[in-house]
Amino acid sequence: MANLGIREFDAKRMFFSSLWLSYHGKKITSIDDFKELDSTKKYVIKPDQLFWKRGKLWLIWVNLSLEEVKKWFLEKNLKEIQIKETSWILDTFLVEEFIPHKQEYYVAIKQEREYDEIFFSNFGGIDVEENWGKVQSIKVWILKNLEKKDLEKEFHIDDEKILKVIFDLFSFYRWQDFTYLEVNPFCFDERNGNLVLLDMVAKIDDTAFFLHPESWKDLEFPNSFGFNENASEKYIKELDQKTGASLKLKFLNTNGKIWTLLSGGWGSLVMTDTLGYLWFANEIANYWELSGDPDRFYTREYTRVLFEQMLSSPNPKYLIIAGAIANFTQIDKTFTGIIDVLQEKSEEIKKKWIQILVRRWGLNDTIWLKLLSDACIKLWIPCKVADSNVYMTDILKEIKI
Numbered sequence: 001m002a003n004l005g006i007r008e009f010d011a012k013r014m015f016f017s018s019l020w021l022s023y024h025g026k027k028i029t030s031i032d033d034f035k036e037l038d039s040t041k042k043y044v045i046k047p048d049q050l051f052w053k054r055g056k057l058w059l060i061w062v063n064l065s066l067e068e069v070k071k072w073f074l075e076k077n078l079k080e081i082q083i084k085e086t087s088w089i090l091d092t093f094l095v096e097e098f099i100p101h102k103q104e105y106y107v108a109i110k111q112e113r114e115y116d117e118i119f120f121s122n123f124g125g126i127d128v129e130e131n132w133g134k135v136q137s138i139k140v141w142i143l144k145n146l147e148k149k150d151l152e153k154e155f156h157i158d159d160e161k162i163l164k165v166i167f168d169l170f171s172f173y174r175w176q177d178f179t180y181l182e183v184n185p186f187c188f189d190e191r192n193g194n195l196v197l198l199d200m201v202a203k204i205d206d207t208a209f210f211l212h213p214e215s216w217k218d219l220e221f222p223n224s225f226g227f228n229e230n231a232s233e234k235y236i237k238e239l240d241q242k243t244g245a246s247l248k249l250k251f252l253n254t255n256g257k258i259w260t261l262l263s264g265g266w267g268s269l270v271m272t273d274t275l276g277y278l279w280f281a282n283e284i285a286n287y288w289e290l291s292g293d294p295d296r297f298y299t300r301e302y303t304r305v306l307f308e309q310m311l312s313s314p315n316p317k318y319l320i321i322a323g324a325i326a327n328f329t330q331i332d333k334t335f336t337g338i339i340d341v342l343q344e345k346s347e348e349i350k351k352k353w354i355q356i357l358v359r360r361w362g363l364n365d366t367i368w369l370k371l372l373s374d375a376c377i378k379l380w381i382p383c384k385v386a387d388s389n390v391y392m393t394d395i396l397k398e399i400k401i
Helices: 008-018 066-076 148-155 160-175 206-211 231-240 265-277 296-311 331-352 365-379 392-398
Strands: 003-006 026-028 043-047 061-064 080-083 086-089 093-097 105-111 115-121 136-141 178-188 195-197 200-205 246-251 258-263 286-291 318-330 355-363 383-386
Touching: 008 160, 008 200, 043 066, 061 066, 066 093, 105 160, 115 148, 115 160, 136 148, 148 160, 160 178, 200 206, 231 246, 231 296, 246 296, 258 265, 258 296, 265 286, 265 318, 265 392, 286 296, 296 331, 318 392, 331 365, 355 365, 355 392, 365 383, 383 392
Parallel strands: 258 286, 258 318, 318 355, 355 383
Antiparallel strands: 003 200, 026 093, 043 061, 043 093, 080 086, 105 115, 105 178, 115 136, 178 195, 178 200, 246 286
């Protein structure tokens, strides 16, 4: 499972749709997108690009006329901003009607391994972190349904409208397979009492795509702040969304000498961490995770993308194929996909004189480690293969740079 952040616009649109209500916010990427807005109303505008604390960064402007909103957009659109040491271009904004209100509330729902935790405070808004001592929380176990009486008891809430908001958000969160949902703050329109979600942060479980073909079909999955995605990374993300397996790829330094094809989330992290500990951090070309029992097709496509990028690199020296114990991933499927690409790219691999280091253990490991070794021998590709008799990170001692 991987958590994917979605735009605030999409999260709010989905939530109100789940209540059979209309959401009137507008996603803005060009000046033409303002055409449908009402010149008699006041508006709020902010970037919608998966970074938070926008209020403290002076990137939320409120109570603006339509002309003022347009002006603000033209001043900020396609401009670079910097947060700490990371810079990014602003290109997507959210415009909503400015709603007069009084008290602001905070609610968040976070997924843990065995339960979901709900956080609530009567003191929401920009300073909620400074007032975290006033935030209460309750746990809802995975197999248990939330009851309104639980909220009343634990949060000491006697306002039916607030209870309904929390209950509806939690129901929506579970129904749509979110892993994180935060509204800070929500309030009620003082003119008519309608619910207003002033700010929303949302992440979904990307392995649940097949469960939501309709409600998720128009979702965008923008990159996190500061991350520029190339065509290969985008393709892997698209593959990841089509399978229950986990396919993750991020290029760190395409001029690096050490390339990795790693299995298992924690195994990938341990190997990458160990490379850094061994003073090879500047030579790590990519972060890679292949887990969740991918079949031959997905492994082959994934491996091909990696090899194409690696072979276009000026000086690749090592390819590390490694992982810990494969609990349910069938190694024969993954290794068959890797061997397919080795055969396809063997001449280019030999020209680059890339050495392959392998350490794997799991279902059918003895047979398939031998087949991989035999394939490399037949193709004249330098390869060193290790099984569970060698510690997972010990193969990294073979690296000489």
